[in-house]
Amino acid sequence: MDSAFIIEKSIFIVVIFAITMIMAMYSTWAERKVAAYLQDRVGPNRAGWGGLLQPLADGMKLFAKEEFEPNTKNKFLFFVGPAIAMSTALMTSAVIPWGDKLELFGRTVILQATDTDSALLYVFAVVSLGVYGIMIGGWASNNKFSLMGAVRAASQMVSYEVAMGLSIIALLMMTGSLSLKEISVQQAGMDWNVFYQPLGFFIFLICAFAETNRTPFDLAECESELIGGYHTEYSSMKMGFYLFAEYANMFISATIISVLYFGGYNYPGMSWAVENWGVNIGNVIGIFALFAKLCFFIFFFMWIRWTIPRFRYDQLMNLGWKILIPLSIVNIIITGICILAFK
């Protein structure tokens, strides 16, 4: 391993980290703007042009707030909760292929931090760890409402992980690989997986909503019943971390959806662009194509949030266990039959 390789990867990882943070920051702004648009309001418009500096102002405000600590014996766990939530939200971006490759300074730079054989499983592992941040934080708060919120969040995430995994299995039967890079390469042109797996995509999308604790599945922080859910006792930047982790998660799951089902960095005519305009330009357009797709999905997350009301808890569990899991098993059977019939 030469040092140039290590430097290249380190720079790449730092850039990805920065982009994730900036996207999470501006998602908060976008959420307010989308909410305002859907409710016929203006939204933030004082700080900077169109309120573009609003996220910075919010961050400043959160840093400047008084840090409140509840009367608990578990100070350390109280402190660790938001840190786990934030780091698991950021860890997933390591295996996502953001583009094909670039040629810089006579080197071929692959636009992916690491391409492991089991990338998709890694994503699942990190997603399942996200629960710890919420559970530990909620429990260490020493507050009944926080604990209720944490328990709700955990049981919801554990139950929707099952359906999510099953919907992915149908996709894997088609691609035959767990590497996200290879899944992207297979979808070159307009050969997107969503055309072959519409049902699987639908199930995955619903589960992504549940995993990120977004409306209509945000029972963990249901204001009318639980005050603020698991982060009731948190203030200042610790609370900011929880909120930030939610937006980072949303960004990552939008990216995973676009990589798995919507062709990743592929766009129609990509091979032509790479041939005629050079590798760099063709692939930079690819990166922008991926970002356009994932921005659409982030918008979709917000659109749903301000359109559909919250589920009741028993409805949520019924949907997860009695509808989505059987549906995804049916999807696996249909996919198996189709693979047998057409290949």
Added chain:
Amino acid sequence: MSAILIIFYVLAAITLSTAFLTIYSKNPIHSAIYLVICFFSIAGHYLLFNAQFLAIVHIIVYSGAIMILFLFTIMLMNLNKEDEVHKPRITRLGAIVVFCVLSAVLITIFINSKTIVGDYDTTGEDFQSIKKLGKILLNEYMVPFEFASVLLLVAMIGTVLLSKKEKTNK
């Protein structure tokens, strides 16, 4: 000392210390959290063996599913010091004796065992790949694999059956 050896010692220290802390900490939730860290360091050991798939599946199954349900149950049970079961003195004495005998047996086994790890053969095959693992599991070890899954299914159905309330006759 090579980097891998250093990583091994660090991981081993974490594994052993968290395993002991799991037993020694008074608070059951702290025990569970130490156990989670212990599982993570074991996943690290798997990675040192180049067993990527095993490491990730270990994290998904143990840390991601089983321990979360564990934590869940402990949090709901609300265990207090007052509820702690006080064991009679004879049980404690018995436990100490059994521990001493068992550790004597284990230590003699470790002392008398010879290292039989010879030189490694390079087969040129990538044993990390999931494809290879899947083919071996579903061709060579098909029957035990299926039996294991049936066993899990039986356990699941049994739990549902046990926890289901019987209809009371009024």
